[in-house]
Amino acid sequence: MTTALKAQGLGKKYGRRWALTDCTLDVPAGRVVGLVGPNGAGKSTLLNLAVGMLTPTAGQIEVLGNPAGTSQRTKIGFVAQDTPTYARLSIADHLKLGARLNPRWDDSLAQARIQQLGLDPKQRAGKLSGGQRAQLALTLGVAKRPELLILDEPVAALDPLARREFLQDLMAAVTEQELSVILSSHLVSDVERSCDYLVVLVDSRVQVSGDIDTLLATHYRLVGPRRDEKSMPQNQYVVSASHTDRQSTYLIRTDEPVLDPAWAVSQLTLEDIVLAYMGRSTSAPQNNRPLLEVQR
Amino acid sequence: MIWLTWRQFRLQALMVTAAIAVLAVFLAVTGPGVADDYDRYAGDFLKQLSMQRLNGYLYIVGQVLVYAAPPVIGAFWGAPLIARELEAGTHRLVWNQSISRTRWLVAKLAVTGLGAMAVTGLLSLAVTWWADPIDDAIGAGQTSGIFNVSRMLPPVFGARGVVPIGYAAFAFALGVAVGLVARRTVVAIAITLAAVIAVEVLSPMLLRPHLMTPVEATVVVTAENMRGFMLTGPEDDAEVVQIEAKLEGEGFWKISEHTVNSAGVVQTKLPQWLRDCGPPPPNGAVSPGRMSFEVCFQRLADEGYRQQIKYHPANRFWDLQWREAGIFLLLAAGLTGFCFWRIRRDLT
Amino acid sequence: MIEFHLDGRSGVSPYQQIVQQVKNALRLGVLREGDQLPTVKDVVGQLAINPNTVLKAYRELEHEDLVAARPGRGTFVTRTLTDHSLAAHGPLRTELQRWLTKARKAGLDDDSIEALFQTTFRSAAQKGIA
Numbered sequence: 001m002t003t004a005l006k007a008q009g010l011g012k013k014y015g016r017r018w019a020l021t022d023c024t025l026d027v028p029a030g031r032v033v034g035l036v037g038p039n040g041a042g043k044s045t046l047l048n049l050a051v052g053m054l055t056p057t058a059g060q061i062e063v064l065g066n067p068a069g070t071s072q073r074t075k076i077g078f079v080a081q082d083t084p085t086y087a088r089l090s091i092a093d094h095l096k097l098g099a100r101l102n103p104r105w106d107d108s109l110a111q112a113r114i115q116q117l118g119l120d121p122k123q124r125a126g127k128l129s130g131g132q133r134a135q136l137a138l139t140l141g142v143a144k145r146p147e148l149l150i151l152d153e154p155v156a157a158l159d160p161l162a163r164r165e166f167l168q169d170l171m172a173a174v175t176e177q178e179l180s181v182i183l184s185s186h187l188v189s190d191v192e193r194s195c196d197y198l199v200v201l202v203d204s205r206v207q208v209s210g211d212i213d214t215l216l217a218t219h220y221r222l223v224g225p226r227r228d229e230k231s232m233p234q235n236q237y238v239v240s241a242s243h244t245d246r247q248s249t250y251l252i253r254t255d256e257p258v259l260d261p262a263w264a265v266s267q268l269t270l271e272d273i274v275l276a277y278m279g280r281s282t283s284a285p286q287n288n289r290p291l292l293e294v295q296r
Numbered sequence: 297m298i299w300l301t302w303r304q305f306r307l308q309a310l311m312v313t314a315a316i317a318v319l320a321v322f323l324a325v326t327g328p329g330v331a332d333d334y335d336r337y338a339g340d341f342l343k344q345l346s347m348q349r350l351n352g353y354l355y356i357v358g359q360v361l362v363y364a365a366p367p368v369i370g371a372f373w374g375a376p377l378i379a380r381e382l383e384a385g386t387h388r389l390v391w392n393q394s395i396s397r398t399r400w401l402v403a404k405l406a407v408t409g410l411g412a413m414a415v416t417g418l419l420s421l422a423v424t425w426w427a428d429p430i431d432d433a434i435g436a437g438q439t440s441g442i443f444n445v446s447r448m449l450p451p452v453f454g455a456r457g458v459v460p461i462g463y464a465a466f467a468f469a470l471g472v473a474v475g476l477v478a479r480r481t482v483v484a485i486a487i488t489l490a491a492v493i494a495v496e497v498l499s500p501m502l503l504r505p506h507l508m509t510p511v512e513a514t515v516v517v518t519a520e521n522m523r524g525f526m527l528t529g530p531e532d533d534a535e536v537v538q539i540e541a542k543l544e545g546e547g548f549w550k551i552s553e554h555t556v557n558s559a560g561v562v563q564t565k566l567p568q569w570l571r572d573c574g575p576p577p578p579n580g581a582v583s584p585g586r587m588s589f590e591v592c593f594q595r596l597a598d599e600g601y602r603q604q605i606k607y608h609p610a611n612r613f614w615d616l617q618w619r620e621a622g623i624f625l626l627l628a629a630g631l632t633g634f635c636f637w638r639i640r641r642d643l644t
Numbered sequence: 645m646i647e648f649h650l651d652g653r654s655g656v657s658p659y660q661q662i663v664q665q666v667k668n669a670l671r672l673g674v675l676r677e678g679d680q681l682p683t684v685k686d687v688v689g690q691l692a693i694n695p696n697t698v699l700k701a702y703r704e705l706e707h708e709d710l711v712a713a714r715p716g717r718g719t720f721v722t723r724t725l726t727d728h729s730l731a732a733h734g735p736l737r738t739e740l741q742r743w744l745t746k747a748r749k750a751g752l753d754d755d756s757i758e759a760l761f762q763t764t765f766r767s768a769a770q771k772g773i774a
Contacts, residue, residue, distance in 0.1 A: 053388070053644050054642045073392070073395070073396065080388035081388075084388050086384075087384070096299070101394055102393050102394040104394075140389070
């Protein structure tokens with residue numbers, strides 16, 4: 001399977017509101033994908049559609065080559081927002097739940113992780129700290145031996161130490177198991193460390209998606225004398241622009257080198273790029289171009 | 297999945313089962329004694345029994361418990377089944393393991409639902425068995441103290457035989473469905489309790505009479521068989537609202553009684569002179585022109601007034617039991633189908 | 645065995661930082677021929693970074709013939725970057741520390757020291773002396 005997730009014109013409507021509009025994505029397998037965007041952008045909706053908890057209003061979504069929500073359950077793991085666990089069940093009970101409900105369950109891995117984390121198997125999940133519960137949920141997701149693990153803001157409510165430990169363990173699991181991961185977050189710093197593919201979702205639309213290295217290599221900041229957007233060359237896609245009376249600052253994406261000597265060209269951090277896309281106007285994309293996707 | 301269902305359910309299961317088990321022990325211990333007394337005292341059986349305090353309590357407790365089991369099971373076994381998962385968000389955990397939501401629900405409903413029916417069935421069986429001598433005696437015409445309600449009549453009928461099993465299945469399925477829609481455990485419990493109790497109260501009034509076509513009997517009211525006489529209004533100018541006759545036979549369930557005229561038309565208003573068929577006013581003021589009883593009743597018969605009584609005879613007990621239980625089992629099946637349909641749709 | 649650290653603010657990409665840290669370790673003799681580099685899993689488990697980042701760094705080092713990956717056993721150093729000047733490192737470091745103390749006493753702050761060093765270093769390099 002070379003595609004982890006594929007969406008075509010995907011849309012989801014709740015009542016009158018479109019939570020997700022016209023999403024087209026082609027996310028390759030074997031990556032750690034960061035899904036970023038502000039709260040309410042549609043990240044949870046997209047992930048819920050991927051695991052079949054929701055059905056699309058428009059368009060299609062395929063996961064690991066099959067339509068979402070069908071018998072892919074054994075191959076896809078899901079760690080939901082706030083990492084729900086059964087408060088009255090013990091850790092050992094949770095592992096037993098995993099073992100009984102999953103044919104590919106790796107019990108030795110699960111037990112080893114619990115031991116490594118220093119958790120008492122007889123402890124009830126309701127008595128664990130937020131970080132420990134998240135680790136339990138991660139254990140359940142990882143020991144299922146999925147091909148794709150989807151996590152919906154798993155570390156949002158955790159303190160920095162717990163967050164770091166969670167990501168360490170997640171990355172270690174990725175190394176060991178050849179796992180594809182889709183991870184939603186509103187912390188770009190975490191995404192920058194651990195992800196190699198990025199999807200930016202703002203106001204129910206995909207703003208940009210692609211390989212992080214490529215994104216970093218093809219986005220630039222141009223600073224120079226004031227210049228109108230319409231006079232920018234066609235091969236430079238303007239992500240954002242700001243002007244003073246004399247100066248213009250453009251954030252562009254381009255495959256070609258920037259040769260115009262009038263510009264001071266600088267590279268951007270991933271956070272700069274994400275913020276630029278997040279700050280854009282929320283109407284239809286500029287230049288009447290279709291939704292941006294970075295070719296690998 | 298069966299392990300998980302039991303693990304989540306064991307506390308509620310044990311509590312209800314324990315309460316029922318306690319009663320069952322008492323019934324088991326005293327039952328043979330009651331049966332013996334029935335044989336020994338024959339016609340005086342119920343009189344004897346009403347002097348036994350423990351057996352009196354057990355009769356009432358058994359009755360109450362059989363009626364209480366369906367709402368309790370519906371509310372505490374059924375309502376939290378899905379509602380608690382949705383409320384705590386754990387459905388996002390368990391529905392993303394490797395089994396489908398449908399298979400998950402099948403296991404949960406089968407284990408808990410069949411458990412509900414079994415437990416209620418055993419309870420009803422125990423109470424029916426224990427009270428059998430009493431029901432027999434009442435059916436034969438004996439009556440004493442609290443032991444005066446035939447098993448055909450609403451208060452006892454719903455606490456015997458298979459009807460409680462039907463109620464339990466319905467209550468359980470209703471609880472699950474309400475929980476699924478309400479998504480909040482406490483709200484679902486409250487609604488289920490109220491709804492099931494309402495059904496238990498209303499079923500004998502609205503449903504049970506129509507399960508079979510009642511038998512019709514026509515009786516002429518005489519001084520000997522008049523059983524009810526209701527007046528309204530000022531003492532010297534009262535109106536007769538209703539009269540009732542006693543029907544021959546034991547243990548039947550009267551559904552309705554109307555006074556009809558010679559043409560068979562139900563009388564909504566009874567003639568004033570019927571006043572004289574009833575007891576004279578207490579202040580002793582006898583109005584002139586008052587008929588004597590014999591004359592009054594004779595006139596009643598001559599003018600063709602009769603009582604039209606609709607009832608279910610005692611031998612219809614099991615027919616009615618199976619039909620009512622059957623209807624509630626069908627309702628339970630329908631509610632279960634709804635749950636399976638609803639659970640496959642969007643639920644985040 | 646060396647340990648990596650990531651400077652999130654340096655503007656240098658993570659994989660380059662790893663390459664740099666390996667090279668520095670090689671230069672300073674912290675890593676010698678035959679030493680094993682930390683496994684990808686260990687690095688990832690410590691830094692919470694993407695395993696591809698580590699693989700990319702190790703591959704680049706391999707491309708420069710500094711390390712070699714032995715399947716199933718790990719990645720090992722094949723060549724050091726120390727030249728015979730390693731012995732001179734000690735006295736040079738001491739002299740540098742003395743100079744730094746002098747600069748501080750003269751009232752230079754960190755930025756001034758660094759600027760002074762950079763400009764002197766560059767102009768000396770151009771003149772072919774350094």
